[in-house]
Amino acid sequence: METPLDPASLVCQADWGTVFSPRSWEALWGSAAASDDTQPHIKPFSYTTTWEAVQAAAKQGCNWCRLILLPKCTAGKVTIQLWREKVSDCTPQGERELSVKVQGECCGFSTQNYLLYTTAGNPAAQLIAARDRITDLSTPESFRLARECIDRCLTSHESCPQPSATTLLPDRVIDCSDAHNPRITLTGGSKRAPYLALSYVWGGPQPMTTTTNIDKYVSTGIPLSILPPTIRDAITVTRSLGQKYLWIDALCILQDSGADKVRQLGEMRRIYRDSYLTLNAACAASTWEGFLSKPRPQRIPHARVPFRSSSTAAVGVVCLAKRLDTDAADASRTYWDELEPIAYRGWTLQEKLLPPRSLVYARDTLKYHCQTDVVSIGGALCEPSTGMRLPRAIYDSANEGKGTLSAQERKVARQAWLSIVFMYTLRQISHEDDKLPAVGGVAEQYAMVTGEQYLAGLWSGSLLFDLLWSVHSAGTDDAKKRRPARYRAPSWSWASVDGLIEARWLEETAAAVGANLRQAEVVGFWVALAADEAPFGEVRCASLRIKAVVKKGVEFAGKGINTIVMMGAGMSGGVNLRQ
Ligand SMILES: [Zn+2]
Numbered sequence: 001m002e003t004p005l006d007p008a009s010l011v012c013q014a015d016w017g018t019v020f021s022p023r024s025w026e027a028l029w030g031s032a033a034a035s036d037d038t039q040p041h042i043k044p045f046s047y048t049t050t051w052e053a054v055q056a057a058a059k060q061g062c063n064w065c066r067l068i069l070l071p072k073c074t075a076g077k078v079t080i081q082l083w084r085e086k087v088s089d090c091t092p093q094g095e096r097e098l099s100v101k102v103q104g105e106c107c108g109f110s111t112q113n114y115l116l117y118t119t120a121g122n123p124a125a126q127l128i129a130a131r132d133r134i135t136d137l138s139t140p141e142s143f144r145l146a147r148e149c150i151d152r153c154l155t156s157h158e159s160c161p162q163p164s165a166t167t168l169l170p171d172r173v174i175d176c177s178d179a180h181n182p183r184i185t186l187t188g189g190s191k192r193a194p195y196l197a198l199s200y201v202w203g204g205p206q207p208m209t210t211t212t213n214i215d216k217y218v219s220t221g222i223p224l225s226i227l228p229p230t231i232r233d234a235i236t237v238t239r240s241l242g243q244k245y246l247w248i249d250a251l252c253i254l255q256d257s258g259a260d261k262v263r264q265l266g267e268m269r270r271i272y273r274d275s276y277l278t279l280n281a282a283c284a285a286s287t288w289e290g291f292l293s294k295p296r297p298q299r300i301p302h303a304r305v306p307f308r309s310s311s312t313a314a315v316g317v318v319c320l321a322k323r324l325d326t327d328a329a330d331a332s333r334t335y336w337d338e339l340e341p342i343a344y345r346g347w348t349l350q351e352k353l354l355p356p357r358s359l360v361y362a363r364d365t366l367k368y369h370c371q372t373d374v375v376s377i378g379g380a381l382c383e384p385s386t387g388m389r390l391p392r393a394i395y396d397s398a399n400e401g402k403g404t405l406s407a408q409e410r411k412v413a414r415q416a417w418l419s420i421v422f423m424y425t426l427r428q429i430s431h432e433d434d435k436l437p438a439v440g441g442v443a444e445q446y447a448m449v450t451g452e453q454y455l456a457g458l459w460s461g462s463l464l465f466d467l468l469w470s471v472h473s474a475g476t477d478d479a480k481k482r483r484p485a486r487y488r489a490p491s492w493s494w495a496s497v498d499g500l501i502e503a504r505w506l507e508e509t510a511a512a513v514g515a516n517l518r519q520a521e522v523v524g525f526w527v528a529l530a531a532d533e534a535p536f537g538e539v540r541c542a543s544l545r546i547k548a549v550v551k552k553g554v555e556f557a558g559k560g561i562n563t564i565v566m567m568g569a570g571m572s573g574g575v576n577l578r579q
């Protein structure tokens with residue numbers, strides 16, 4: 001955004017003298033109170049004009065009149081009311097939102113909320129905290145800003161885990177000290193050092209470490225010429241952040257060894273949880289795309305208007321961005337992290353939830369996520385993250401192995417788990433068998449804190465409620481509701497079907513369901529794991545025994561559907577659900 005020489009030229013004479021006069025704009029914006037959170041609502045400012053005047057000024061190029069023009073309103077009086085609201089979910093903190101209500105005589109009203117930002121050095125920057133995006137992420141300045149975010153986290157975020165001097169490296173890591181000759185280091189599971197991890201979309205074939213090339217990759221290194229752009233970018237970032245070791249699944253797991261896969265996949269929680277930082281290649285749909293030098297659009301504001309304040313002698317320019325843009329897929333207007341290519345893949349959900357800190361190479365700019373902050377580098381306007389963090393009580397290592405969560409913490413944890421299942425089942429898994437392993441790291445983190453037993457996607461402490469999942473009808477075709485060809489999980493687990501799973505929070509909202517559930521009792525259960533080294537991975541078979549009131553039923557077998565019709569009054573009995 002370039003500041004025009006004359007901000008007055010951005011709006012019509014009438015607006016310049018009314019809504020953009022220093023008196024009204026400042027009354028609204030409250031220069032003295034701009035950083036004062038005790039005044040969330042400054043007195044609204046309103047003025048009246050006519051649609052005819054607005055239309056004429058819009059035609060002549062007035063940015064403000066163009067913004068407030070409603071397509072269906074054509075004639076008569078119109079009242080415009082502006083007020084400011086405190087915004088707590090967008091960053092940088094201290095940003096304010098401008099609400100504009102337009103009410104025409106000929107029709108109803110429309111209210112739109114705008115987030116404000118400006119460029120560094122603009123007179124408006126004294127009062128407006130948010131800046132324009134940084135779109136070139138391969139410059140030394142971008143790396144410096146990224147390091148600044150990490151340093152701030154390490155020195156002043158009390159809730160963010162500190163990197164530990166005793167962190168064990170994963171079994172294999174890539175030593176990036178020689179940019180031209182990255183090589184695999186075998187750590188023997190006893191070497192201690194900080195390392196970065198990479199979360200990315202494979203998106204097709206790529207070079208992998210196998211039992212046949214591992215010796216070469218260790219002794220002479222991985223040929224740079226075979227490495228895809230995303231891997232090369234990750235090595236560049238690791239070095240630019242002053243780090244030496246990098247963990248990448250394709251290269252640090254022996255991809256042709258079933259035994260090594262099981263062992264390493266059982267370590268996923270620890271690998272991401274203990275990383276100094278995780279690089280999240282959010283914008284790349286394949287490892288061949290890279291993430292550093294992707295073209296990124298500058299944000300196109302919905303309007304540029306003057307910013308006048310008596311506390312700043314010069315007149316500034318401020319950009320208005322719609323808070324929620326219906327065309328959310330367009331990164332030049334707004335940003336939504338669930339639309340990134342990485343958000344469509346199953347494995348990457350836990351790679352987002354488990355790291356203490358992540359640099360997210362998004363399609364708009366570089367973002368920093370930790371257990372405290374979600375910010376864009378350089379103080380750029382950052383929409384609230386639509387992604388989620390693990391609940392603090394679950395993430396806090398001080399709670400591990402204790403099983404001492406309060407009732408409130410347990411409630412938050414369970415609600416979050418249900419959301420995770422929902423978000424996870426929205427995503428795609430390339431291999432059917434990965435359904436349980438790909439979210440196993442999160443399950444393990446839960447188990448470590450709650451002490452509950454994990455039963456193929458369900459929890460021993462809330463088992464009766466956990467059974468009440470269903471396949472969401474929206475966006476799920478019938479094929480997706482079917483069971484996989486090969487056994488994957490017991491029929492009572494959501495992991496036994498594809499499709500979007502809705503496991504609703506019923507404990508409070510449906511008292512009747514709770515009452516009915518009290519007539520049931522879990523008598524016993526067991527789960528046989530596919531591999532003991534992966535207690536949160538694949539299962540071989542499972543059993544659940546419930547004692548409850550049963551009704552006599554008749555089973556009708558139809559076209560692939562079995563229907564049980566209940567008959568008569570309830571009678572006591574038991575039912576075995578075994579598969
Ligand atoms: Zn105007």
Ligand SMILES: [Zn+2]
Binds near residue numbers: 152
């Ligand atoms: Zn932090």
